[in-house]
Amino acid sequence: MAEVIVAGGGVSGIAAAITSSSLGSRVTLLEESERIGVRKSDFQRVLQFGEKAVKSTDPEELKVRFGIAIRLREKVVSADTNKRVVETSREKLRYDSLIIATGASPVPETTRGISKKRAYLMNSLSDYSGLSRDLGNLSTVVILGSTPLALTLAEFLAKKKMRVTVFSTSLLSPYLSAPIQGILTERLKMNGVRIVESAVDSIAGMEKVEAVVSGGTVYPCEAVVAFPRTVPKIPRIGLRLGNFGGILVDKMMKTSQPSVFAAGDCAEIQVGISSSPLRLQSAAKVMGEVAGANAAGRSEVAHLSGTLGFVAFGLEFCAAGQTLEEATRAGFDAGEFTYSEAGRERDSDSNILSCSLVYDRNSHVLYGVQMAGWRGLSYADFASLAVSMNVRLEDLAYLESCFVPMISGDESPVATTAKKALSSAR
Numbered sequence: 001m002a003e004v005i006v007a008g009g010g011v012s013g014i015a016a017a018i019t020s021s022s023l024g025s026r027v028t029l030l031e032e033s034e035r036i037g038v039r040k041s042d043f044q045r046v047l048q049f050g051e052k053a054v055k056s057t058d059p060e061e062l063k064v065r066f067g068i069a070i071r072l073r074e075k076v077v078s079a080d081t082n083k084r085v086v087e088t089s090r091e092k093l094r095y096d097s098l099i100i101a102t103g104a105s106p107v108p109e110t111t112r113g114i115s116k117k118r119a120y121l122m123n124s125l126s127d128y129s130g131l132s133r134d135l136g137n138l139s140t141v142v143i144l145g146s147t148p149l150a151l152t153l154a155e156f157l158a159k160k161k162m163r164v165t166v167f168s169t170s171l172l173s174p175y176l177s178a179p180i181q182g183i184l185t186e187r188l189k190m191n192g193v194r195i196v197e198s199a200v201d202s203i204a205g206m207e208k209v210e211a212v213v214s215g216g217t218v219y220p221c222e223a224v225v226a227f228p229r230t231v232p233k234i235p236r237i238g239l240r241l242g243n244f245g246g247i248l249v250d251k252m253m254k255t256s257q258p259s260v261f262a263a264g265d266c267a268e269i270q271v272g273i274s275s276s277p278l279r280l281q282s283a284a285k286v287m288g289e290v291a292g293a294n295a296a297g298r299s300e301v302a303h304l305s306g307t308l309g310f311v312a313f314g315l316e317f318c319a320a321g322q323t324l325e326e327a328t329r330a331g332f333d334a335g336e337f338t339y340s341e342a343g344r345e346r347d348s349d350s351n352i353l354s355c356s357l358v359y360d361r362n363s364h365v366l367y368g369v370q371m372a373g374w375r376g377l378s379y380a381d382f383a384s385l386a387v388s389m390n391v392r393l394e395d396l397a398y399l400e401s402c403f404v405p406m407i408s409g410d411e412s413p414v415a416t417t418a419k420k421a422l423s424s425a426r
Contacts, residue, residue, distance in 0.1 A: 001026050004295045005086055005093060007076035007235065008101035009036030011281055012264030014057060015288030016099045016295070021066045023296035025097075029068055030088060032075030036062075038125075041281055044152055046128040047135065054125055076102070078236035081257040097259045097295035100237070100247060101288060104230035104265040104279065111144070111226070113203030118223040122149070131225065138162060138222050142212050144200055145227030146171045148310055151184075153225065154193050155313055165194040165219060167212070174326070175308045175319040177356040179338040180370040184312060191313040200224075230279070232266040242268030242275030251301045253291035261295055263287035269304060271322070272330030278306045303388035309380040316376035321368030321387035324358050335361045337421035340373075341413055355417040357393070361425065364393040369414065379414065386414075393418045393425075 002025040006017045009031030021027040029036070037057025045053035059070035071088075079086040079098060086093050106123045114121065118138075120131045141157055143150050146168035158164045166188070171181050185195050196214060203224055204211040211220045232246040240256035242248040246268035253261045264284040268275040278287070283304055290302040305320040327334035340354040353376060358368035369383035386396065396418035401411050 002096040002296060003094060004028070004097045004099065004292075005030065005076070005095040006099045006101060006292075007086075008103055008264070008266075009033075009057075009070070009072075010101060010103050010264060010284070011037075011039060012103075012284040012288030012291070013099070013101035014062070015285045016101055016261075016263055016292035017062070017068050018066050019289045019292030020097075020099070020296045021068050021292075023293060023298065025296045027066075027068045028071065028093070029062070030071050030074045030076055032073065032089070034072055036070065036072070039281065041149070043122070043125060043128045044149060044156065046125065047132045047153075047156060050132070051125060051129055076100070076235045079260070081237065081260060084259060095259075097261065099288075099291045099295050100235065100239075100255075100260065100262040100266055101264045101284075101291070102233045102235065102266045105233045106228040106230050109226055109228050111200055111203060113205065113209075114224075114226065116203055116205050117208035119203055119209050120223065120225045122225060122227050131223075134223070135160070140221045140223075141165075142167065142200070142219065142221045142224045143227075144168075144224065145229075146173070147227050148172065148308065150225075150227045151188070151312060152310070154188065155191070158191055158193050163194075164192070165196060165221070167196045167198065167200050167214060169197055169199065171195070172308075172319075173323070175306070175323070175370070176317070177319075177323050177336060177338065177358065177368070177370045179356050180317065180319070180354060180372045183315075183354055183372040184317065187312050187315045230265070232268075232277075234266055242270070242277070244268055244275065244277045246275070246277050248275055249287075251290075251304070252294050252299065253287055253302060254294070259295075261291040263291040269302075271326075272332055274326075274330040276306065276322070276326065276330075278304055280306060280308060282307055303385075305384045305387040307380055307384040309377045311377070315372060316374070316378075317370075317372045318376050318380040318383060319368070319370040320380070320383035321366070322358055323368055323370070327358050327367045332367060333361045334358055334367055335421075335425065337417060337424055339413070339417040339420050341416060353413050355413045357414075357417050357421050359393055359421065359425075364422070364425070365390050366392065366396070371413075379412075382414070393422050397422055 035056040247262035309318040324336040353373035
């Protein structure tokens, strides 16, 4: 029976542990905190429902159902990959396979004045609780950052009739193409969220937040909510790193050292001449499952596309794969084509659906799909499959779409966009 050690009790670590144990391995999961299975994507629920809304995984349940040994308040410090021995904060343990799923940690925020009262750094559950307690006293809020969580908060506050300003040079730029970013920006502005496309230089005020300063302009506010950038958290093992500081892995989640795998926010997957961090819960789960299976002796491959879906003031967005900027950085000769068409229901809230396709100019292989508009989320799995399976524009152009009686139109907007992209490319 293979001895598998999993470092990290987040989404990817738990997925890896369950998969590996289910395939017959003896699994030990090490987590440096007191809880496992806490999902940061749930933290905003605290603003409405309190801390009880954020659930964690019961270690005893994993032990009983899957036979996984859970060791809390113990972290992996380093590993000797020749001897296959891992050093923890308590002792040394032998392994046959090691899975690193230690996640990422926030970069210290350096904006001047960030330590003032009512400047909230959204790093932990307690940070959300602190903001929740003060919501009733706020009317003007500045948000720093453009992560999906930051935009969700912007909508939540705006619907509470607060004046919200988001400072961001590019909304969701790692995920959305420039045309789809433009649609998102307009949607936010239409609903009262001001977008300032620059960084904040400092936070002003005597003891508490009174304003932010950006490019010489003062923007009065009562609170600042900052979503810090994160960096991979990695034990001392001597693994090859990617362009963004994460552990470089292939599609089997193998690292540069034998019998060592990595998954989740601490990992980056090779893409062309570059690499890409996939810091999404959906990707973390798949990466963990593949790492766990291969640590148990399988040869599974992760089909990853970095798929993201969300709703902004009723308008649906989804994205999979790379933007034009990312594809170009990876060394691909990439092109982009965007097409918009009217929705199929006249009384829908947003009767326009826009689709952007990023593709190779020569082979027409698809690198990315981004959509915004009516029922945009319904295309998320399709977009993920199309990107991860390396389909070409030709494969999409004459793809049969589902026929639905009483709804006009019988062709997917993706197929329409692919046809027009092919016509433009020829």
